[in-house]
Amino acid sequence: MAESVSLAFDQADMAARLDALSNADLDTLDFGVIGIDAQDTVQRYNATESRLAGLAPERVLTHPLFTVVAPCMNNFMVAQRFEDAAQSGEALDDTIDYVLTLRMRPAKVKLRLLAAPGAATRYVLVKRNV
Amino acid sequence: MEHELDIGAEYEALMQFLYMAPVGLVQSDLKGEVALVNPVCAQLLMPISPDGTLDNLFDAMRGVAPDLLNLVESFKPSQGLICDAMRIQVDAGVRGKVDPRVFSLSLVKLDEARLMAVLNDISQQVKREQLLKHNEAWLNAIISGITNYAIVSLDSHGCIDDWNESIGRVTGFTAEQVLGQPYSIFYPRGASTPDRVLDRLRDADLQGWSLDDGWRLKADGSRFWGTALIAPLTSPGDGSEGVAHVNGLALSGAYCLVIRDITEKREASEKLRQSTSCDHLTGIANRRTFFEAADLELERLRRAPRPLSLVMFDADHFKRINDTHGHPAGDAVLRHLAMLLTKTFRAVDVPARIGGEEFAVLLPSTGPEGALVVANRLREAVASSTVEVDGVKIQYTVSAGIAEFEEDMVGMDELIKRADTALYAAKAAGRNRVERWQKP
Numbered sequence: 001m002a003e004s005v006s007l008a009f010d011q012a013d014m015a016a017r018l019d020a021l022s023n024a025d026l027d028t029l030d031f032g033v034i035g036i037d038a039q040d041t042v043q044r045y046n047a048t049e050s051r052l053a054g055l056a057p058e059r060v061l062t063h064p065l066f067t068v069v070a071p072c073m074n075n076f077m078v079a080q081r082f083e084d085a086a087q088s089g090e091a092l093d094d095t096i097d098y099v100l101t102l103r104m105r106p107a108k109v110k111l112r113l114l115a116a117p118g119a120a121t122r123y124v125l126v127k128r129n130v
Numbered sequence: 131m132e133h134e135l136d137i138g139a140e141y142e143a144l145m146q147f148l149y150m151a152p153v154g155l156v157q158s159d160l161k162g163e164v165a166l167v168n169p170v171c172a173q174l175l176m177p178i179s180p181d182g183t184l185d186n187l188f189d190a191m192r193g194v195a196p197d198l199l200n201l202v203e204s205f206k207p208s209q210g211l212i213c214d215a216m217r218i219q220v221d222a223g224v225r226g227k228v229d230p231r232v233f234s235l236s237l238v239k240l241d242e243a244r245l246m247a248v249l250n251d252i253s254q255q256v257k258r259e260q261l262l263k264h265n266e267a268w269l270n271a272i273i274s275g276i277t278n279y280a281i282v283s284l285d286s287h288g289c290i291d292d293w294n295e296s297i298g299r300v301t302g303f304t305a306e307q308v309l310g311q312p313y314s315i316f317y318p319r320g321a322s323t324p325d326r327v328l329d330r331l332r333d334a335d336l337q338g339w340s341l342d343d344g345w346r347l348k349a350d351g352s353r354f355w356g357t358a359l360i361a362p363l364t365s366p367g368d369g370s371e372g373v374a375h376v377n378g379l380a381l382s383g384a385y386c387l388v389i390r391d392i393t394e395k396r397e398a399s400e401k402l403r404q405s406t407s408c409d410h411l412t413g414i415a416n417r418r419t420f421f422e423a424a425d426l427e428l429e430r431l432r433r434a435p436r437p438l439s440l441v442m443f444d445a446d447h448f449k450r451i452n453d454t455h456g457h458p459a460g461d462a463v464l465r466h467l468a469m470l471l472t473k474t475f476r477a478v479d480v481p482a483r484i485g486g487e488e489f490a491v492l493l494p495s496t497g498p499e500g501a502l503v504v505a506n507r508l509r510e511a512v513a514s515s516t517v518e519v520d521g522v523k524i525q526y527t528v529s530a531g532i533a534e535f536e537e538d539m540v541g542m543d544e545l546i547k548r549a550d551t552a553l554y555a556a557k558a559a560g561r562n563r564v565e566r567w568q569k570p
Contacts, residue, residue, distance in 0.1 A: 054145050068150055072169030075177050099176060099184040104148055104166040106184040 015114040032126030154249030162188030212237040232256045284385040288327045302349035320476030325495040334360045355396040359388045409483040412468035420482035438535040439493040439501035442549040446527045446561040448487040459519040498534045527562035
């Protein structure tokens with residue numbers, strides 16, 4: 001049941017927990033979830049993120065994250081971190097303060113970047129600062 | 131309801147348009163407080179923003195452009211362009227490893243409350259520009275260091291689009307005389323045609339260069355023997371028009387023409403050329419050279435259709451001349467005819483001896499009317515001159531047949547056959563005549 005899902009933004013062992021959730025479960029989380037495959041193509045995109053960004057999932061799913069969906073993350077602070085982790089074969093779990101341009105308005109957010117060696121899906125989690 | 135749905139979808143499409151726009155866009159107030167900002171702008175600014183926020187454009191760029199607030203405040207008009215593609219050096223890079231990062235910033239004052247900014251990463255462009263300057267310096271050093279080459283920049287139509295000292299040094303022409311002129315200005319009259327000017331450019335496109343040796347013209351009307359090399363100016367991996375500018379000021383055009391004065395080497399190179407491509411007795415093109423030239427002209431004609439005429443000449447009663455005055459007299463007549471052919475036709479035409487007393491002239495970019503005029507001029511020149519052999523004065527005449535190449539022809543043989551038919555008609559009609567081929 002969707003109501004039973006409760007994950008905190010800073011939950012430990014997050015990637016594996018997200019992998020286990022259905023897309024409907026992801027939609028109930030109060031932070032944005034973007035799941036990308038090894039080619040940076042968006043495979044998962046939850047309702048919270050869709051609402052924040054103002055983009056319907058069908059505009060985003062199967063598109064490359066760093067060019068079509070979120071070019072603002074295509075720098076050494078975000079995209080480079082994923083690349084470095086993939087190259088060194090190490091796990092990535094960093095939380096950074098960032099500014100996204102959701103609906104063209106600068107919004108302070110916390111980004112949590114998750115990647116594990118061998119895992120099919122890597123995640124960008126987005127939580128708006130309040 | 132349906133209307134509202136459409137607006138919703140349109141809004142979303144516009145939003146994504148701005149998300150994906152590959153250029154940074156910001157709207158702020160005059161103090162730099164950001165109202166709207168797109169993702170590429172955040173991508174560019176986040177790494178350089180001292181406090182890691184994008185609340186204020188001027189604060190975010192303080193580290194690389196501290197003067198922005200001043201710049202905006204000192205702009206008094208109520209609206210207008212405050213700065214246009216101002217270059218901002220973001221970092222110095224690491225020599226040979228990391229390119230320096232450079233942004234370009236344009237600021238537009240919309241009114242007393244709003245500012246629009248366009249931000250772009252132009253690091254690659256700046257890198258290319260520096261490479262260009264480097265190449266340019268090299269080229270300038272080379273161009274000013276050599277003395278017997280003229281290096282000429284040509285546009286895509288073969289017109290001279292730039293001037294440098296090497297042109298003046300080798301040809302004596304001034305910038306005013308050559309700029310905008312086709313490069314055939316360096317060729318003596320009759321040694322090129324507007325079609326041929328373009329042909330050489332196409333040849334260069336296809337095989338990477340086009341080379342020809344021959345007489346070249348100086349501004350004072352004198353001639354020198356020179357090679358002319360044409361090469362297209364393109365860059366690997368990029369065939370766009372803009373890349374034609376790759377080689378900098380001296381060679382900003384689409385092609386590079388290098389003319390080299392080889393008058394001193396002419397004798398040696400001409401001797402070699404003559405031994406393989408010229409008829410021993412008369413010194414004009416031999417049969418092989420004629421067919422090679424015809425082949426090339428047919429290929430050019432297929433690429434860019436234009437008229438092509440062929441004139442066949444035959445010395446009248448040649449057998450009688452031989453029988454009456456002997457073979458040396460016959461040879462003298464053939465040499466005389468060859469000399470008149472070379473003198474009468476243009477340098478771009480190809481007169482050749484293709485049989486015993488049979489001569490052919492190929493006239494590129496010329497229709498049968500034009501060919502008729504020159505053929506008659508030749509006929510009259512022959513009829514009014516005298517060849518003297520061992521004190522004996524010989525007079526002779528020629529007949530000629532003219533045919534024009536037509537699209538449905540298979541090849542050169544058909545054209546020759548028609549010209550031969552016309553030549554036979556001229557003979558049959560009494561000799562010392564020129565006839566055009568007529569449809570039977």
